Amino acid sequence: MVRRTRGRGVGERLAAGQAPSAALADHLGERAAERAAARRVDPARFPGRLHDERVAAVLGAALGITFITCFLTGLYSHFAQHPLDLGFLSMPASPAWLYRFTQGLHVAAGIAAIPLLLAKLWTIYPLLFVMPPVRSPAHLVERIALIPLVAGGLFQLFTGLANTAHWYVWSFSFPVAHYWTAWLVIGGLIVHIGAKWVTTRRALGSEGRSRPEPDGDGLSRRAFFGAVATAVGAVTVLSVGQTFRPLRRVSLLAPRDPGVGPQGLPINKTAAGARVTTIARDPQYALVVNGRVATPLRLTLADLQSLPQHTASLPIACVEGWSAGATWTGVRVRDLLAMAGADANAEVIVHSLQPRGSYRSSRLNEAHAAHGDTLLALRVRGEELHIDHGFPARLIAPNRPGVQQTKWVGRLEVV
Amino acid sequence: MDERPAPRLGEDEVGGRLFWVAAAVGLGVIAFALIGLLNDPRAGSLTNWATFLIGGLLLHDGLFAPLVVSLGLVGWFVLPRRLRPAFQATLIVAGSVVLLSIPVIGRWGELPGNPTLLPRDYGAGLAVALGVVAIGGLIAVLRAARRPAPPPGPPDRGGW
DSSP states (O other): OOOOOOSOOHHHHHHTTOOHHHHHHHHHHHHHHHHHHHSOOOTTTSOOTTSOHHHHHHHHHHHHHHHHHHHHHHHHHHHHHSOOSOGGGSOOSOSTTHHHHHHHHHHHHHHHHHHHHHHHHHHTGGGGGOSSSOOSHHHHHHHHHHHHHHHHHHHHHHHHHHHHTTOOOOSBOHHHHHHHHHHHHHHHHHHHHHHHHHHHHHHHSHHHHHSOOOSOSSSOHHHHHHHHHHHHHHHHHTTGGGTSGGGTTTOTTOSOOTTOSGGGOOOSSOHHHHTOHHHHHOTTOEEEEEESOSSOEEEEHHHHHHSOOEEEEEEEEOTTSOEEEEEEEEEEHHHHHHHHTOOTTOOEEEEESOSSOTTSEEEEOHHHHHOTTOEEEEEETTEEOOGGGTTTOEEEOSSOBGGGSOSSEEEEEEO | OOOSOOOOTTOSOOOHHHHHHHHHHHHHHHHHHHHHHHTOTTOBOHHHHHHHHHHHHHHIIIIIHHHHHHHHHHHHHHSOGGGHHHHHHHHHHHHHHHHHHHHHHTTTTOOTTOTTSSOSOHHHHHHHHHHHHHHHHHHHHHHHHHSOOOOOOSOOOOOO
């Protein structure tokens, strides 16, 4: 350490030719160091030996990985639903399983982060009471940035988990708040990584690994990691079966079972909930294809059934983290577009018969509209669609969030 | 050989170029988030958002963490020394499972007419899950109890 002079005031430092900001910083830093030496975090107040740098670093690294995974998969989901109007960034139609994988991972990583975050906060809890509360301008910035990181992290995990169970105890918009709070957390995380980079590298490296554990009883460092890892495993196994079918019978706390529902598929919005029961069963039903087309079409259900049928095996992958695959049969959207004389690079807005609601239409970009597995499905698993799955016709397309697989389709508007 | 004592938690001084660059970027992202949220017309109640955000922090730091620390302290007084690790580990796993179960066990999200949402008996599910955790914990406790008594170690400092 360079700073050896004790008790120099800011004035003396300025007189010695230091810049004012540096003089103030040095002064504060030195004062703080003196006070810290006098009243440092008293280990006797938190005698547990796990309030340790290496424990914090290992849990922090694991937590960082889960948070960054949630952030990236969350961004992918956000832009799948709110596409940027930039051609090269538009969502691809293949691989078909991509969204199912990223959104399942998003929810699983968030659930895995619950024990990690709480264990990490417990480990560093003594630092909440560190004396003096602020040692330097940098320390002040670091501590302020912990508020969005910790508060935002708890907020994201709670609201995300509650959303998987449709538990809405708040009056803000979940998708909007969850999206912007994610940026808040990532901003706090960037500051935190900058503050802890050197410490974490030391604690994770060979020096930190070989340093003996502090004395004490209770769980050892290694056993604590084992317990937290077991907790992560337990919450994962108890929930991930909502998207990972082989575990569906052991996921006792999953809000969905991918095998439970009419025709063996779960439902998010029922026909009654969408108020389409009467209109969807209307024998006068006809699909309209219009917009930028040479010949607008009007096709009854019998007309649709007489067109060439195509079968595709595609998942319904909900933003809430559950997913279920099925074989769907119906008319290719691109065949309908060709019949109507639409351009080869057409995009389509798919309108539901649903009179109200925020998800009653969705947009097919060029890649999705042209894909051979993008169907106006009439059947699932060999049966006529159940009304809750979108009878008489629903959209099903590869690599797409479930809310965009529009049900009870009444009109394809070519744009 | 490094003769310095092991650094204490949070003892490193923060600063340096890496920190200030990260701080500038991170605070910029935080500003982007706040401006974005405040200007999003679909956001709903922002006071309610702030209540949940800050309320969650206060609930954790002011209630949840002290409760866990107190539980550790009780364990330190009540439990024989060599059984403490097994109890601690069991409570970490069981506590995580209970937290995971909260949104589903209350069934607050239930939608009439949609039995595919929350299709299970979550009370029974939680009981089974905790039963499995308890069996694992019991095995750990029995194994610890059968182990020969440890040699007199350093002074007992508790594990909370």
